[in-house]
Amino acid sequence: MRKAAEWQLALPLALAFASIFLAPLLMLVGVSFFNDDKITQPGFGQWAKFLGDPFSYKVIADTMLLGVKTVCATVLIGYPLALVYLDASPRVQKVLIFIIVMPLLLSVVVRTFAWIVVLGREGVVNTVLMQIGVISEPLRLLQTELGLVISLTQIEMPLMLLPLISVMSRLDPNMRDASAALGASRWRTLFTVIVPLSMPGLVAGCLLVFASSTTAFISQTVIGGVRLIYLPLLIWQQSLVVFNWPLAAVVSITLLVSVLSVVSALSYLGRRSSGYLHG
Amino acid sequence: MGRRRSFADISYGLVIGGLAVLALFIIVAPVVIVLMTSFTEGRSLKFPPTGFSLQWYEALFDPSKSRQIHRAVSNSLEVAAYSTVFGVLLGSLAALGLSRSRSKLARAADSLFMSPLVLPGLTFGLAALMYFTLIGLRPSIHLIIAGHMIVTVPFILRTTTASLSQLDPALLDSSLSLGASWLYTLRRVTLPLIAPGIFAGAFLAFMASIDNVPVSLFLSTARTDMLPIRMWGMMESTLDPRIAAVSGVLIAAAFLLMLIMEWTVGLTRRMRD
Amino acid sequence: MFSRRTLLAGATAIGGVSLLPAIAHAKGIVTAATYPGVWEDAYRSIVAPALKKKDDIELELQPLFAVDQIAKAKAARGAPPFDAFVLDPGPRITAIEGGLFEKFDGKKLTNASKLPAGMIDEWGVCVNAQVVGIAYNPKKVPAPKGWKDLLTDPWVSRLGLTGFQTTFGTVSLIEIAKVFGGSETNIDPALVELKKVLSKVAAVGQPAAMPSLFQQGQCDVMYTNTQTVATLKSKGVDIDFVKPETGAVAFFTTLHLAKGTTEAENAYKYCDIVAGKEVQEALTKPPFNFIPINKDVPLPDYLPMKSLDEMSSYVRHDWAKINPLRASWIEKFNKEMAK
Numbered sequence: 083m084r085k086a087a088e089w090q091l092a093l094p095l096a097l098a099f100a101s102i103f104l105a106p107l108l109m110l111v112g113v114s115f116f117n118d119d120k121i122t123q124p125g126f127g128q129w130a131k132f133l134g135d136p137f138s139y140k141v142i143a144d145t146m147l148l149g150v151k152t153v154c155a156t157v158l159i160g161y162p163l164a165l166v167y168l169d170a171s172p173r174v175q176k177v178l179i180f181i182i183v184m185p186l187l188l189s190v191v192v193r194t195f196a197w198i199v200v201l202g203r204e205g206v207v208n209t210v211l212m213q214i215g216v217i218s219e220p221l222r223l224l225q226t227e228l229g230l231v232i233s234l235t236q237i238e239m240p241l242m243l244l245p246l247i248s249v250m251s252r253l254d255p256n257m258r259d260a261s262a263a264l265g266a267s268r269w270r271t272l273f274t275v276i277v278p279l280s281m282p283g284l285v286a287g288c289l290l291v292f293a294s295s296t297t298a299f300i301s302q303t304v305i306g307g308v309r310l311i312y313l314p315l316l317i318w319q320q321s322l323v324v325f326n327w328p329l330a331a332v333v334s335i336t337l338l339v340s341v342l343s344v345v346s347a348l349s350y351l352g353r354r355s356s357g358y359l360h361g
Numbered sequence: 362m363g364r365r366r367s368f369a370d371i372s373y374g375l376v377i378g379g380l381a382v383l384a385l386f387i388i389v390a391p392v393v394i395v396l397m398t399s400f401t402e403g404r405s406l407k408f409p410p411t412g413f414s415l416q417w418y419e420a421l422f423d424p425s426k427s428r429q430i431h432r433a434v435s436n437s438l439e440v441a442a443y444s445t446v447f448g449v450l451l452g453s454l455a456a457l458g459l460s461r462s463r464s465k466l467a468r469a470a471d472s473l474f475m476s477p478l479v480l481p482g483l484t485f486g487l488a489a490l491m492y493f494t495l496i497g498l499r500p501s502i503h504l505i506i507a508g509h510m511i512v513t514v515p516f517i518l519r520t521t522t523a524s525l526s527q528l529d530p531a532l533l534d535s536s537l538s539l540g541a542s543w544l545y546t547l548r549r550v551t552l553p554l555i556a557p558g559i560f561a562g563a564f565l566a567f568m569a570s571i572d573n574v575p576v577s578l579f580l581s582t583a584r585t586d587m588l589p590i591r592m593w594g595m596m597e598s599t600l601d602p603r604i605a606a607v608s609g610v611l612i613a614a615a616f617l618l619m620l621i622m623e624w625t626v627g628l629t630r631r632m633r634d
Numbered sequence: 635m636f637s638r639r640t641l642l643a644g645a646t647a648i649g650g651v652s653l654l655p656a657i658a659h660a661k662g663i664v665t666a667a668t669y670p671g672v673w674e675d676a677y678r679s680i681v682a683p684a685l686k687k688k689d690d691i692e693l694e695l696q697p698l699f700a701v702d703q704i705a706k707a708k709a710a711r712g713a714p715p716f717d718a719f720v721l722d723p724g725p726r727i728t729a730i731e732g733g734l735f736e737k738f739d740g741k742k743l744t745n746a747s748k749l750p751a752g753m754i755d756e757w758g759v760c761v762n763a764q765v766v767g768i769a770y771n772p773k774k775v776p777a778p779k780g781w782k783d784l785l786t787d788p789w790v791s792r793l794g795l796t797g798f799q800t801t802f803g804t805v806s807l808i809e810i811a812k813v814f815g816g817s818e819t820n821i822d823p824a825l826v827e828l829k830k831v832l833s834k835v836a837a838v839g840q841p842a843a844m845p846s847l848f849q850q851g852q853c854d855v856m857y858t859n860t861q862t863v864a865t866l867k868s869k870g871v872d873i874d875f876v877k878p879e880t881g882a883v884a885f886f887t888t889l890h891l892a893k894g895t896t897e898a899e900n901a902y903k904y905c906d907i908v909a910g911k912e913v914q915e916a917l918t919k920p921p922f923n924f925i926p927i928n929k930d931v932p933l934p935d936y937l938p939m940k941s942l943d944e945m946s947s948y949v950r951h952d953w954a955k956i957n958p959l960r961a962s963w964i965e966k967f968n969k970e971m972a973k
Contacts, residue, residue: 186572192608202847405849
C-alpha cells in the first residue's frame with residue numbers, strides 16, 4: 083500500500099510531461115519521417131541524407147567531444163575549488179557559494195560580450211600577456227575550441243559545484259583525519275578516500291555539465307564562431323534559416339539520443355558508485 | 362599536521378590552491394567586466410569603459426525611457442515565479458516518489474524527466490508551438506509558463522534527488538514504525554531535511570527561466586515580451602549599455618536575496634550538516 | 635491522492651496569472667511583427683503614436699527576426715500570431731511559397747501614389763530600402779575599394795565574415811563570388827577564394843555578434859547595411875561605410891498581411907501610415923536612420939546616393955532564384971569553412 087502510494091507521487095509530473103513535453107516530442111519524431119520541407123511526403127529521405135553524409139558524423143563527434151572537454155575542464159578546476167570550500171571557515175564558505183552561483187546571474191546575452199572582451203584579439207588576456215612580454219603577437223583565443231571550452235567552463239561551474247559540494251560536505255570529516263593519521267599523504271587521501279566517496283555528486287555534476295554544454299547554442303556560435311560546427315548550429319540553420327523542419331527534427335533527435343546515451347552511461351556509473359556510500 | 366610538511370603536502374597545496382584560484386578567476390572575470398562596463402560614461406557597450414557614471418542605471422530605472430524593459434522584466438519574473446512554483450510542487454513530489462524506487466520504470470521516468478535539459482530549446486520551442494496550435498491553443502503567458510516549467514524542472518528534480526539519496530532510510534522507517542502517518546513523516550522529517558536541496562534546485566530553475574531565450578521566442582505574443590529576447594535585440598543592433606546594467610541589478614538583487622535567505626533559511630546549511 | 639479540488643485549485647492559480655493591463659479603449663487593434671532592436675524602437679516611438687492619432691488604432695508590436703516570423707507563422711498555420719509581417723526579400727518569397735500571406739490590395743493605401751513604381755505588388759508594400767556595402771574602421775585600416783580588397787591584406791586579416799543566414803550576408807557573398815567569376819546562382823568562386831585566405835580571416839561569426847566583435851577590435855572590416863553603420867557611428871563606434879566599386883547592393887523591406895488575419899482593415903491602415911510622408915521622414919532621422927521610400931521625403935546626406943532613382947542603378951538580386959539554392963549554399967559554407 084505504502085510502496086504503491088510512493089511512486090504515485092511522480093504521477094502529476096508524468097502527466098504534465100506527457101501533455102506538454104512528450105506529445106510535442108512525438109510530433110517531432112513524426113515530422114522527421116517526411117522527405118520534403120512541406121511535410122507532405124512520408125519517407126526516410128532526411129534520415130538517409132543526414133546519416134549518409136560523413137560530415138554529420140564529424141559534427142556529432144565534435145559535439146560529444148566538446149561536452150567531454152568541457153566536463154574535464156570543469157572537473158579539473160571545479161573539484162579543487164570544492165576541496166577548498168570544504169576546508170574553509172563557514173564565513174568564507176558563504177562568500178564562496180555566492181561567487182559560485184554568480185555566473186547564473188549574468189544573462190547569456192551579456193556573458194558572450196564579456197568573453198569577447200576577455201578572449202578577443204585586443205582583449206584582456208592578450209593585452210596583459212603582451213604587456214608583460216610573454217607574447218609579441220596576439221594569441222587567437224576567440225573563435226577557437228579552447229576559448230569556447232574556457233567560456234563554457236564558467237557558466238557550467240555552478241551546475242558542477244552545487245551537487246558536488248552538497249555531497250562532499252556530508253562526508254564524515256573523521257574519514258580524512260583517519261587517513262592522514264595512518265600516514266597517507268594528502269594526495270593519497272584525495273584519490274583513495276575523498277574522490278571515491280564524492281562520486282555521486284561528481285557524476286550528477288558531470289551529467290548536468292555535459293547536457294548543458296552540448297546544447298549551448300549561443301555560446302557555441304558567438305564565442306566559438308561558425309567555423310566550429312556543432313549539432314545545435316545545424317538545427318538552427320535547418321529550422322530557422324532554410325525551414326527544413328524534417329531535417330531539423332532528424333538532427334535534434336540525433337542530438338537528443340547521443341547526449342542521452344552518454345548521460346545514461348554516466349548515471350549508470352553514478353548508481354554503481356553510490357554503492358560506496360550505502361554499502 | 363606535522364611540523365615538517367612533506368613535499369607531497371606542499372605540492373598538494375600548490376596544485377589544488379592554484380587550480381581553485383584559476384576557477385575563481387574564470388568565474389569572476391566576466392562578471393567584473395560586465396559590472397565595470399555598466400558604469401560607463403560612453404554611449405555603447407565597450408570595454409574598457411570610458412569614465413564613470415550611473416547614467417545607464419538611471420536610464421534603466423527611468424519609467425518612460427525603459428518602459429519596454431520594465432514590461433519585459435515583469436513578464437519574465439512572473440513566468441519564472443509561476444514556473445518555479447509549479448516545478449517545485451511537481452518536481453519534488455516526483456523526486457520523493459522515484460528516489461527510493463529501483464524499478465526499471467522509475468529509472469526510465471527519471472531519464473524522461475531529465476531529457477528537456479538535453480533537447481535544444483529551439484527544437485522544443487518549435488515543436489511545442491506546432492503541437493499547441495494543433496490542439497487549438499494559441500501562444501500566451503500560460504503556455505510560456507508551462508514550457509518553462511518543463512525545461513527547468515530537471516534542475517529541481519536533480520538537486521532534490523541528490524539530497525534524498527543522502528537521507529538515511531532508517532530515519533524514515535523509524536518514524537513510520539513509531540506510528541507516525543506517512544504525511545506527518547513527510548512534513549516533520551523528510552521535508553525539513555531536503556528543503557535546502559529543493560531550494561537550490563528552485564534557484565537554478567528560476568535563473569534558467571529568467572535566461573531562457575528559445576522557448577519564450579516561440580510561445581510569446583506581442584504582449585508577453587520577455588527580458589532575454591529584448592536584451593538580445595538591444596545587444597545586436599545598438600550595443601546598449603543598459604543590458605550590462607540589467608546584470609548589475611540582477612547581481613545586486615541576488616546578493617540581497619542571499620543575505621535575506623542566509624538570515625532566514627540558511628542556504629549553506631545543507632552544505633554543512 | 636490528487637483530488638479534483640486540488641487540481642481545480644491549481645488550474646485556478648494558473649488562470650489567475652495576471653495579464654497585462656487591459657488595452658485602453660481604442661477603436662481597433664493590430665498586431666505587427668517587427669525586427670528587434672532599432673526597428674522596434676522606431677516603430678514603437680513613431681509609427682504607433684501616428685496610427686493611434688490618425689486612425690485611433692492600437693499598434694501591438696512583436697519583435698521577431700524575419701526567420702522567426704516565418705517559423706512562427708508556419709507552426710501556427712491558419713491562426714497567425716500577428717496580423718502583419720515585415721520581411722526582407724528572401725523570407726518574403728519563402729512566405730509567399732508557404733501561403734502565409736493574404737493578397738494585398740494596393741488601392742487601399744492612400745499613400746500609394748507617393749511611392750515609386752513597383753513598390754506595391756499583389757503581396758505587399760515596400761516601406762524601407764536597405765543598401766548593403768562594406769563597413770570598416772577608419773582608425774585601423776585604409777578604406778577598401780571593393781569586394782576584392784576584402785580578401786587581400788591588410789583587410790583580410792581584419793575581416794569579419796558571416797554566412798548565408800542573413801539577407802546582407804547572402805548578397806555580399808554573391809557579390810564577392812561575382813568578382814571572381816561567379817553569379818547570382820553560383821557562389822562557389824567566393825567559397826574557393828575565401829578558403830585560400832581562411833586562416834588569415836579574423837572572425838567567422840554569428841551575424842548577431844558582429845557589432846560587438848567590431849566594437850572590441852576583433853575585426854575591423856565587415857559587410858553590412860548603411861543603417862547599422864549609421865547607428866553604430868552615432869554610438870561612438872569608429873566605423874565608416876564604403877560603396878564597393880562594383881556597386882552597392884539595394885533591396886527593399888516589405889510589409890504583408892498574415893493569412894487568416896482578422897484585422898485586415900486595420901493592418902492596411904498600419905501599412906498606409908508607415909508608407910506616409912510623416913512617418914517615413916521621422917524614421918529617416920537619427921537615431922533610426924532608415925532609408926525612406928516615399929518620394930516626398932528627402933534622403934539623408936550620409937547615404938551613398940542622392941535620390942531614390944539613383945538606387946535603381948544599384949545591384950539588385952532575384953530572390954526567386956536565390957531561395958531554392960540557399961539550403962545547399964549553407965551546407966557548402968558549413969563544410970568549406972569548418973575547422
